Amino acid sequence: MTTNGHTDGVSSGKAIETRLFINNEYVSCKSGQTITVKNPVDDSVVTSEVQVAGPADVDAAVAAARAAFKSGPWKSFTGLQRAVCMNKLADLMEANMDDLCRLESIAMGQPIVVAKIFIGLSISQWRYYAGFADKIGGDMFPEDGDGTYKLVRYEPLGVCAGISAWNGTHVFICWKCAPAVATGNTIIFKSSEKSPLGALAMGKLVVEAGFPPGVINFISGGGETGHLLASHMDINKISFTGSVQSGKKVQQAATNSNLKRVTLELGGKSPSLIFNDADMDMALTQASQGFLTNTGQICAAASRTFVQEGIAPKFVEALKEKFEQFVHAMGDPLAPNTFLGPLADRIQFDRVMNFLEQGKKDAQLLTGGGRHGNKGNFIEPTIFLDPPKESKIYTDEIFGPVLVVKTFKTEEEVVELANDTSYGLAAYLYTSDITRALRVSANLEAGSVFINGPFMPTINTPFGGLKQSGNGGRESGKHGLMSYLEPKSILINMTASSKN
Ligand code: NAD
Numbered sequence: 371m372t373t374n375g376h377t378d379g380v381s382s383g384k385a386i387e388t389r390l391f392i393n394n395e396y397v398s399c400k401s402g403q404t405i406t407v408k409n410p411v412d413d414s415v416v417t418s419e420v421q422v423a424g425p426a427d428v429d430a431a432v433a434a435a436r437a438a439f440k441s442g443p444w445k446s447f448t449g450l451q452r453a454v455c456m457n458k459l460a461d462l463m464e465a466n467m468d469d470l471c472r473l474e475s476i477a478m479g480q481p482i483v484v485a486k487i488f489i490g491l492s493i494s495q496w497r498y499y500a501g502f503a504d505k506i507g508g509d510m511f512p513e514d515g516d517g518t519y520k521l522v523r524y525e526p527l528g529v530c531a532g533i534s535a536w537n538g539t540h541v542f543i544c545w546k547c548a549p550a551v552a553t554g555n556t557i558i559f560k561s562s563e564k565s566p567l568g569a570l571a572m573g574k575l576v577v578e579a580g581f582p583p584g585v586i587n588f589i590s591g592g593g594e595t596g597h598l599l600a601s602h603m604d605i606n607k608i609s610f611t612g613s614v615q616s617g618k619k620v621q622q623a624a625t626n627s628n629l630k631r632v633t634l635e636l637g638g639k640s641p642s643l644i645f646n647d648a649d650m651d652m653a654l655t656q657a658s659q660g661f662l663t664n665t666g667q668i669c670a671a672a673s674r675t676f677v678q679e680g681i682a683p684k685f686v687e688a689l690k691e692k693f694e695q696f697v698h699a700m701g702d703p704l705a706p707n708t709f710l711g712p713l714a715d716r717i718q719f720d721r722v723m724n725f726l727e728q729g730k731k732d733a734q735l736l737t738g739g740g741r742h743g744n745k746g747n748f749i750e751p752t753i754f755l756d757p758p759k760e761s762k763i764y765t766d767e768i769f770g771p772v773l774v775v776k777t778f779k780t781e782e783e784v785v786e787l788a789n790d791t792s793y794g795l796a797a798y799l800y801t802s803d804i805t806r807a808l809r810v811s812a813n814l815e816a817g818s819v820f821i822n823g824p825f826m827p828t829i830n831t832p833f834g835g836l837k838q839s840g841n842g843g844r845e846s847g848k849h850g851l852m853s854y855l856e857p858k859s860i861l862i863n864m865t866a867s868s869k870n
Pocket residue numbers: 533534535536537560561562563591592593594595596597600611612613614615616617619620635636637638668669670767769795834835839840
């Protein structure tokens with residue numbers, strides 16, 4: 371099955387790239403370690419050859435990125451030239467959409483329909499940031515009063531690194547790499563050990579798009595490789611997407627090494643507030659289909675649903691029916707009509723199953739609650755009713771198709787309930803009263819509030835979290851761009867006398 375770092379593609383006949391992509395070349399790792407990726411549909415081995423970047427490999431990637439930043443052709447690229455490469459890369463992703471989708475599906479079980487949406491968003495985001503590449507200006511303040519003429523330049527930081535979770539690889543690649551290169555930085559991106567194939571496939575597209583060597587590098591590995599990046603003395607910025615627990619370690623490693631800049635995009639336990647006057651069909655669709663997208667493995671998933679008492683009995687009954695219907699849309703993620711796939715891997719499956727066992731002791735199980743089928747990592751769409759506030763299913767991010775539902779009486783009560791969490795990534799509310807919608811959205815502690823609609827990140831708005839859902843800036847939109855730039859003040863004393 372394996373030759374020279376390529377593994378035969380499952381069911382496509384196409385080779386799967388498993389080597390590291392450093393300095394515009396695919397190379398085998400020096401660490402001698404590999405990762406095995408299993409298809410979560412049936413635990414069959416997709417490849418056991420994914421190369422793991424150890425210390426020497428990370429050093430090689432950093433050296434390539436540093437050389438590209440300091441002295442390579444990239445240094446003299448104009449903004450327009452950077453944009454040309456970025457737009458070309460977006461075109462190539464579009465042309466290779468089917469392959470990129472398939473790699474996500476076979477590695478972490480993402481249904482093709484979902485992968486297409488995520489990769490489509492990524493392509494748009496690459497183009498969005500390409501548009502900025504030749505429009506990064508500066509500021510000027512006149513010598514009014516103090517006799518000093520002031521300039522502010524916005525300069526690239528240098529060598530950046532991205533580390534990502536597995537649930538939307540290409541979204542994380544574009545959120546980190548696109549603003550980094552639009553602003554003239556270079557970057558090393560480490561994908562998740564659960565889903566490394568899509569990132570590695572991007573290497574050849576990067577070359578074809580015309581990026582010079584060392585500008586964008588893709589490496590694979592687990593937490594140890596991530597730590598090598600976070601603690602590296604020659605990396606200027608790290609942008610991390612993953613759990614709160616790992617994010618804190620990244621922050622510590624960055625602090626204990628060279629105080630590199632850190633952006634953290636972490637977990638969530640986002641509330642959905644459904645008022646008596648909500649459009650019932652829309653709220654039901656979002657609490658079921660919206661929440662179950664990517665099999666509940668979305669950081670901003672509305673995993674705590676609060677329903678106002680007047681509609682609660684009817685809503686809960688209809689929601690149960692919807693969840694039970696979705697069992698029929700569960701299956702092989704490669705099939706075009708599959709909406710629910712398996713969980714990403716056996717570790718994630720076991721983690722969610724533990725929550726289910728605990729949840730059954732703590733709360734009323736409305737539907738689901740177990741494994742679906744007898745192979746692979748499928749879990750039934752599950753609803754728990756009225757869990758106690760201190761129960762794990764209510765407080766912790768489960769990251770799977772498991773919803774908790776509580777009822778509420780008043781707006782004040784539900785805002786209190788919604789904010790009573792250590793997370794603050796997203797919030798959702800459903801009401802036909804626009805005044806209430808605006809009042810409540812102002813009172814919710816969340817980085818994004820979605821009113822009468824589903825979770826859908828947009829390319830021009832910032833995405834990120836309050837409290838323990840994030841720190842150090844936002845991704846997406848122009849805010850995402852600014853966190854790859856360092857302002858430099860240049861102060862000219864206009865009163866200094868001229869020699870002539
Ligand atoms: P994780 O924290 O286990 O791993 C994320 C990444 O960090 C992986 O690449 C992993 O190899 C790496 N890593 C692990 N330990 C590390 C360490 N000590 N130093 C450096 N890197 C390390 O998270 P996960 O299970 O892959 O992803 C799920 C989590 O990600 C959930 O909490 C989810 O909410 C969150 N997430 C957040 C966003 C967002 O934008 N806010 C988006 C997607 C996922």
